[in-house]
Amino acid sequence: MRFHGTQVAAGLLSALPGAQALLRFSCSQLVVERLDPLVNPGVVGSPPSSPDRRWRKFHEAINAFNASMDPAKLDIPGTATCTTCQFADDFSNYWTAVLFFRARNGTYHRVPQKGNVFFEQANGGMTVYYTPTINGRGKVTAFKPGFRMIVGDPMERTAAGAAKYRQLTYTCLQNSMTRTGETKNLPPKPCPAGIMANIRFPTCWDGVNLDSPDHASHVAYPTSGTFESSGPCPSTHPVKIPQLFYEVIWDTSQFNNAADWPADGSQPFVWSYGDATGYGTHGDYVFGWKGDALQRAMDQNCQNDKCNGLGSQSLQQGNKCTVKTTVDENIDGWLDELPGGMKVTDASGKVVY
Ligand SMILES: *[C@@H]1O[C@H](CO)[C@@H](O)[C@H](O)[C@H]1NC(C)=O
Numbered sequence: 001m002r003f004h005g006t007q008v009a010a011g012l013l014s015a016l017p018g019a020q021a022l023l024r025f026s027c028s029q030l031v032v033e034r035l036d037p038l039v040n041p042g043v044v045g046s047p048p049s050s051p052d053r054r055w056r057k058f059h060e061a062i063n064a065f066n067a068s069m070d071p072a073k074l075d076i077p078g079t080a081t082c083t084t085c086q087f088a089d090d091f092s093n094y095w096t097a098v099l100f101f102r103a104r105n106g107t108y109h110r111v112p113q114k115g116n117v118f119f120e121q122a123n124g125g126m127t128v129y130y131t132p133t134i135n136g137r138g139k140v141t142a143f144k145p146g147f148r149m150i151v152g153d154p155m156e157r158t159a160a161g162a163a164k165y166r167q168l169t170y171t172c173l174q175n176s177m178t179r180t181g182e183t184k185n186l187p188p189k190p191c192p193a194g195i196m197a198n199i200r201f202p203t204c205w206d207g208v209n210l211d212s213p214d215h216a217s218h219v220a221y222p223t224s225g226t227f228e229s230s231g232p233c234p235s236t237h238p239v240k241i242p243q244l245f246y247e248v249i250w251d252t253s254q255f256n257n258a259a260d261w262p263a264d265g266s267q268p269f270v271w272s273y274g275d276a277t278g279y280g281t282h283g284d285y286v287f288g289w290k291g292d293a294l295q296r297a298m299d300q301n302c303q304n305d306k307c308n309g310l311g312s313q314s315l316q317q318g319n320k321c322t323v324k325t326t327v328d329e330n331i332d333g334w335l336d337e338l339p340g341g342m343k344v345t346d347a348s349g350k351v352v353y
């Protein structure tokens with residue numbers, strides 16, 4: 001049956017009385033490799049010897065993608081040949097880190113992704129949301145060509161530090177519909193239907209800068225309340241932008257055997273950037289909608305994966321959009337170390353394993 005996600009969206013937003021229209025659509029996985037084009041443009045294989053080791057990342061990239069991601073080249077729709085997203089006009093790039101399982105014998109295995117509820121036929125990737133406003137109050141300004149941002153900090157390892165990223169969480173899926181019990185740390189117990197990483201970006205923009213040196217300070221959270229409670233934007237970042245939100249489902253089912261979990265009772269999953277806590281979770285975004293398509297979708301309060309005047313394609317068509325990997329290394333099977341030799345570190349930067 002064709003997906004019309006109203007019931008899912010309503011379920012997801014049940015805590016938000018009167019919640020209205022939002023785009024919710026699937027973008028299949030495009031490529032999995034050790035590239036960090038937003039922070040290290042043009043560098044193939046995020047450099048293990050980089051002095052700034054915080055940015056050694058290993059990403060799952062979604063959509064139009066090129067290692068150079070030249071910031072001067074603003075016309076992403078003009079350079080991409082296809083998109084993995086259901087909206088055919090969306091050539092944005094969405095990245096997350098990659099989750100690994102660490103077995104008792106110290107070897108690592110990549111955790112596959114799977115499609116979300118009603119997007120089961122997607123080749124992994126993520127569900128992307130753009131929410132204009134809650135309760136229809138006011139308007140949002142869509143991102144401009146060249147806009148990019150990162151939310152979260154891959155060096156973060158503590159709950160206190162992660163608190164400033166208000167809405168980066170995990171859902172321990174008891175079944176595919178679970179939408180309660182979000183935590184900021186990786187779930188401590190096996191999750192029968194997988195771990196969903198929830199990545200919500202800030203919703204206020206300075207109105208001027210398409211990017212900033214840390215890729216984050218040109219955006220901000222509301223001064224009080226939240227986007228969901230229609231909290232006001234700070235005077236430094238007065239422009240209200242859509243709430244961009246990724247849901248990424250990691251299919252942990254093959255790693256849920258208690259006998260394979262650490263004997264000390266800790267949880268066995270670790271992010272590709274060396275984080276076994278989960279507090280360093282982050283998402284990267286490079287805007288790439290064609291023309292004013294996103295603004296039109298926001299202005300019309302379009303719902304889910306269809307919008308008047310916007311091109312769309314099936315999940316199967318999206319799955320067909322792929323790119324060749326540019327980093328030649330084995331990332332599957334049991335690995336002796338994380339890709340790039342990444343070490344797992346604690347809050348003080350000390351290597352844990
Ligand atoms: C990536 O972009 C650069 C600069 O625009 C171009 O020279 C290169 O051919 C592109 N690579 C791929 C794989 O498309």
Ligand SMILES: *[C@@H]1O[C@H](CO)[C@@H](O)[C@H](O)[C@H]1NC(C)=O
Pocket residue numbers: 103104105106107260334
């Ligand atoms: C390590 O443990 C995994 C999971 O139990 C197993 O599949 C793999 O063969 C083991 N590797 C070695 C070298 O023992």
